Amino acid sequence: MRFNIFKNTVLLFVFIMISCASKAKSKISLKNEISYTKKNDSVIIVGANQTDKYLSFLNGKRVGIVANQTSVIFKKEKIKVMDIDPETNERSVEHVVEKDTMTHLVDSLMSLKIDIKKVFSPEHGFRGRVDAGELVKDGIDTKTNLPIVSLYGKNKKPTKEQLEGLDVVVFDIQDVGVRFYTYISTLHYIMEACSEQGIPVLVLDRPNPNGHYVDGPTLEIKNKSFLGMHPIPLVHGMTIGEYAQMINGEKWLKNGEQCGLTVITIKNYTHDTFYSLPLRPSPNLPNDQAIKLYPSLGLFEGTNVNAGRGTEFQFQRFGAPFIDKTALIFSYTPVANFGAKYPKHKGVVCYGKDLKNEELNGFMTLKWVIEAYQNSTDKSMFFNTNNFTKHAGTDKLQKQIEAGLSETEIKATWQDALESFRETRSKYLIYD
Template sequence: MAIAAIPIFIIGAEILLLYDLLLIMRLAIKYSKFNFIMRFNVFKNTVLLFVLVLISCASKVKKENDFIKPEHELKEVIVGANQTEAYLPLLKGKSVGIVANQTSVIFNDKGYTHLVDSLLSEGVVIKKVFSPEHGFRGKADAGEHVEDGFDKKTNLPIVSLHGKNRKPKPEHLEGLDIVVFDIQDVGVRFYTYISTLHNVMEACAEANIPMIIFDRPNPNGHYIDGPTLKIENQSFLGMHTIPLVHGMTIGEYAKMINGENWLVDVLQCVITVIPVKNYTHNTSYSLPIRPSPNLPNDKSIELYPSLGLFEGTNINAGRGTEFQFQRYGAPFLDKETMSFTYTPIANFGSKYPKHQNELCYGEDLKNENLYGEMTLKWVIKAYQNSTDKSKFFNTANFTKHAGTDKLQQQIVNGLSEAEIKATWQEGIEAFKKIREKYLIYD
């Protein structure tokens, strides 16, 4: 209230000044020999002065209001990994395993340092690194088999959780006192880092090893949308009955896994979450490091929940270009309707993209704005403009991504987006009630 009153005080003072000037000018006119001319000049100058005063007042009001911002926007978001004072005492004297990838960093004045390097410099005894899909350094293709090995920089042994094992074996955890989990997620059910989280929690619960989870913001954490997975469609692309966009951070999701008894034999994993500071689910957050090879920027992350469904079709979603998940196309889409063209080629993160070296017809979406929802309009449009609909769906894979076999049938039957999304609402509302119990942030 005090800040808001400042512009009003300034306006009042300047109006009083204007009144004094007018009074002086009236006296000057009264005793002037050039009464008529003076009246005209005073009138002209008074109008000009009044306009200038109004401009000045408006300028001051704008300057003052520029400083009135929500409190959470005035403070820097501090990720869990940066809060060393909260977790280094918990790691002291322990043999530590770390689940990490290229996003597992501590930010500093020089940019950032990888978490593993930082902890080693602090004297933390790291015995083993566990790597998710795309590998420890984040260079493997989506779905690509990742082998065990050694990190060239630290010579630490790396156990792949996206190769012959998706879940750590008991021998992988032997000798460990505690496991740290620190991976940047994007809040989409078929983005497999939350499946890795489940598997690691389950393995740690079975071995009676506690976990520390370093939380990070969810760039799609401001909304919940999409079909809810049906348990019969459970896979590594979706392990739990949640909507496609769940609106939770890794830390919140870990609490839900425990709280909803989703681990085998109703086991509970002992977890400690190091929460993000100065963060709410409505805080805008731009990822400084791509979370996987084919999510290069904020736009791709924003469109990923919608365009990710193309992974279960024969449509290319920008892989093999520099605009992954910002365009889509295929050789068999109607070239009259789909006038945008591009040719996917092998590149970083996509060694064998769909329709490699073939001219694809589709849409360029890099300038689309889609905030707070996922959409089916592009999947529906692509299907409707497919010249050979028998080539469109990879049914088993599409069902895994959608979490339900109904969505494909709804699209084939010609239901509108609004009609389809209406069928999601019951599941979304039920999930929101469950989600509420595990939220760490507003």
């Protein structure tokens, strides 16, 4: 009897040890998987970092650069640190650690003796501090003394005089993959102007944080504007480099011209790779959540609804004073701040929804625009028709929302155009 108890106890102990070991192994595997994911993300090497691949294009050339605050080269800097003894609060062992740093592309190339003649500045300016839609002025960069030529002021396309004396133009701007995000329009005009003057363009590619899907209404050419120049969906699923190839290949430049184009591709990147942007791509896209929601909430830019500008949660909420506060009870008051001197409904309480914790990945949605419209106390105040059409790329979407169509019904009308675009897009993809 005692032997049986002892034997059963031993067997139970062995079973518990095996079970614990199995769980421990499972935890180790999970930890390794998480660690691998982070490691895989960290080894993405953007085009700008691969100087060995493009310095030969620039040496001995007179260079123009299209850049903003995201045009950086990432670096690891070794620094010495001292451990502090928590009991004595005294320094103990000195050791070396690696710190993530970055330098601006312009600064780096100048330090490498590249002959940069001027910088071309897109919407939001060279240092990325200008409000959306606000004119960017020509000037001099105080750090480098380089002349800055605005491409969001008097002209959005460089003139012959502005390109005069240049042998090559470098384009390096972080995009977010949405048609009305104007950097791809700037890319078009740079390529067009350079093709006219016989100047090659060098694109330093960067990941698209919304590059893992294609969605939204396709632009109708009759609604072409700087908010959308080509017949593409609202979310195009391409990097800047891939998109440049599409502009050339589809002959979208004036008179069907093609630009001399070289793309420095990204290492260790696919369209399914998660990429967290290390810098704001523009003043009102402060984090990953805003960037994920931007394709959906960006449509509010064509309405009289505030999409979080004038708060610290840009494109993570929406609201307006004419939305029924008994239906959508979340409220906030926009104020002037960085990136929004004059936000919609400045100083007025807005009612709507807080979306900072909303899960949305791999598609855009119309549900919030529809919900806001349906709960507007005065629907005549909702749309800024001309602006909404420019953002949507079609006048059909406003009519569909006003007619009470559901999101499913509206999205069904997009599918043929989306499928056609996917076929065209496949010809220009660089990454899996």
